[in-house]
Amino acid sequence: xxxxxxxxxxxxxxxxxxxxxxxxxxxxxxxxxxxxxxxxxxxxxxxxxxxxxxxxxxxxxxxxxxxxxxxxxxxxxxxxxxxxxxxxxxxxxxxxxxxxxxxxxxxxxxxxxxxxxxxxxxxxxxxxxxxxxxxxxxxxxxxxxxxxxxxxxxxxxxxxxxxxxxxxxxxxxxxxxxxxxxxxxxxxxxxxxxxxxxxxxxxxxxxxxxxxxxxxxxxxxxxxxxxxxxxxxxxxxxxxxxx
Amino acid sequence: xxxxxxxxxxxxxxxxxxxxxxxxxxxxxxxxxxxxxxxxxxxxxxxxxxxxxxxxxxxxxxxxxxxxxxxxxxxxxxxxxxxxxxxxxxxxxxxxxxxxxxxxxxxxxxxxxxxxxxxxxxxxxxxxxxxxxxxxxxxxxxxxxxxxxxxxxxxxxxxxxxxxxxxxxxxxxxxxxxxxxxxxxxxxxxxxxxxxxxxxxxxxxxxxxxxxxxxxxxxxxxxxxxxxxxxxxxxxxxxxxxxxxxxxxxxxxxxxxxxxxxxxxxxxxxxxxxxxxxxxxxxxxxxxxxxxxxxxxxxxxxxxxxxxxxxxx
Numbered sequence: 001x002x003x004x005x006x007x008x009x010x011x012x013x014x015x016x017x018x019x020x021x022x023x024x025x026x027x028x029x030x031x032x033x034x035x036x037x038x039x040x041x042x043x044x045x046x047x048x049x050x051x052x053x054x055x056x057x058x059x060x061x062x063x064x065x066x067x068x069x070x071x072x073x074x075x076x077x078x079x080x081x082x083x084x085x086x087x088x089x090x091x092x093x094x095x096x097x098x099x100x101x102x103x104x105x106x107x108x109x110x111x112x113x114x115x116x117x118x119x120x121x122x123x124x125x126x127x128x129x130x131x132x133x134x135x136x137x138x139x140x141x142x143x144x145x146x147x148x149x150x151x152x153x154x155x156x157x158x159x160x161x162x163x164x165x166x167x168x169x170x171x172x173x174x175x176x177x178x179x180x181x182x183x184x185x186x187x188x189x190x191x192x193x194x195x196x197x198x199x200x201x202x203x204x205x206x207x208x209x210x211x212x213x214x215x216x217x218x219x220x221x222x223x224x225x226x227x228x229x230x231x232x233x234x235x236x237x238x239x240x241x242x243x
Numbered sequence: 244x245x246x247x248x249x250x251x252x253x254x255x256x257x258x259x260x261x262x263x264x265x266x267x268x269x270x271x272x273x274x275x276x277x278x279x280x281x282x283x284x285x286x287x288x289x290x291x292x293x294x295x296x297x298x299x300x301x302x303x304x305x306x307x308x309x310x311x312x313x314x315x316x317x318x319x320x321x322x323x324x325x326x327x328x329x330x331x332x333x334x335x336x337x338x339x340x341x342x343x344x345x346x347x348x349x350x351x352x353x354x355x356x357x358x359x360x361x362x363x364x365x366x367x368x369x370x371x372x373x374x375x376x377x378x379x380x381x382x383x384x385x386x387x388x389x390x391x392x393x394x395x396x397x398x399x400x401x402x403x404x405x406x407x408x409x410x411x412x413x414x415x416x417x418x419x420x421x422x423x424x425x426x427x428x429x430x431x432x433x434x435x436x437x438x439x440x441x442x443x444x445x446x447x448x449x450x451x452x453x454x455x456x457x458x459x460x461x462x463x464x465x466x467x468x469x470x471x472x473x474x475x476x477x478x479x480x481x482x483x484x485x486x487x488x489x490x491x492x493x494x495x496x497x498x499x500x501x502x503x504x505x506x507x508x509x510x511x512x513x514x515x516x517x518x519x520x521x522x523x524x525x526x527x528x529x530x531x532x533x534x535x536x537x538x539x540x541x542x543x544x545x546x547x548x549x550x551x552x553x554x555x556x
Contacts, residue, residue: 125344226541230553
C-alpha cells in the first residue's frame, strides 16, 4: 500500500495572531511553527495502515525551506520519504494543484480536515476533483481490506460509514487516532531519510489575500451576582432578547 | 448570468443554512443584476417556498443514484454551467464542504470557504472570511470569472419577503458514485452544533460526565445544542463532535454559555464570533471573563440549578 500524506505547517495553537505591513501580512515574528494537528493524525493513521499492509508513507508539503524542521519531524514519526514543493502556499487551490502534479500512483491520499491557519478545508475535495478520484471528508476511522477502504465520517448531526476502492482521497478528523510521538531511534533515522525538493509547477492564483483584521475587543464583562444567578435569564430574555 | 445556490435537504426539509444561502444569493443577484436560482436534488413538497427566501426559480435534479461527494458535485457543477452560473453559493455544512471544492475545480472557479460577508465589488470581488480558527478575518479577492462561495452558517439573516415560485426539473446525467454508503447514524432530535442558535458548553469545572445532565437540562430548556472544551473531549467525558475550539469546531451562535471553562486562547478562537457570550466560572481570574459579555463568578453546581429553576418558572 502506498500512502501519500499532504502536510501543512502552521503557527502553534497558542499563537497570538497579529498582522504587519498595514494589516496585509501575517506577523511571523516570534511564532513557533508546528505540523498542522489534523495532518499529524493523517500521518499517524497512514503509518499504521502502511505498517499493517507492507506499505510506505510519503509526506508532501508545499512550502519554503524554513519548514524543513517540521518535515523532519514527520520523517522521525516513521514516514519513509518526504517531498517539499518549493513555493509559498498562496491558497488551497494553488497547493492542491502542486500536490496533484506528484500524486499519481498512491492507493490512499490523506490530508487534514483543515489547516488551523487558513481553515479552508478544501484540499481534500480539490485533489479528488483534480485527480478524478473520489474524496471522503472528515473521517474518524479508516480501515483497509483487500483493496477497499472503509471510512467512518462525520456528517451534519451524525456519522456515516462508507466504502470505496483504492485509490481515494480522505481528510482526517479528530478521533482518527492518537498522534504518534517520535522516539529517539526515529529522530536519528529521520536525519538521513530522503527529502526531495521539487520546483513548483506554474499555476494561476485563484484568490488574493488583500488584508486582514482581528476581532473587535469586547466592551467588558457585566458581572451578575452568583447568589442571584436567575437575573441572567431575565437579562438574556428582556434586554439582549436572545432567548 | 445567474447566482446558483445549493439547497440542501435534510430529514425531508430544507436546512436553515441553505435558506440563509438563498437569501444571500438573492441579495448578491439583485446587486449584480443576475437571477437567483436554487438547485435541489430529489425535491420535496414545499420547494416552491424557496421563492419566499429569494429564489427566482427552483431547479430540481432527480436521480435514483446514491448521492455522494463525487457524483453529486459533478451533477451540480453541470447544472451550474447549464444555468449560466457566475456565482455559486453553498452553505459550509459537512456536505457543503465536501461539494464546494469539487464544484470549484469542475467550473474552473475561485473558491472561498468560511465566507461571512456579502461581496464587495467596488474593486474586483472581495469577501471577508474567517481565518486562524476564529482569531482573525481575511479579505479575499476572488480573481477567476466564476466564484464559489461557501458560507459560514448563522452568518446571514433570512429574508422571506418573496413569494412562491415554480419548480422546474432539469435533466443531468448522473454518474454512479465510486463511494458506497454502508450506514448512516443520526442522533434524532439533536440540533447540529454548527447551526445552533444557542449553545451551552461545559468544561473541566463540571468535574465529570455524570454531571452533564445539568448542561443538558439547561440546553433543553433553551432549545440549545451542547458543546464542550478540548480537555473534556480528550478525557472522553463527551464525544469529540462536541469539542469547540481551535482544533475542534468553530461556531457562531447568537448565545454561547460556557460553564466551568477557563477560556484558553485555543478555546476562545472557536467561539469568539458568538454574538453574546456568558461565562460561568468560580475563578474570578479565568480568562473567559475578558472575552464574555456577561459573567457569573460562582460554582457551576450552585449557579446551574438557579438558571434551570428560573427558566422553568
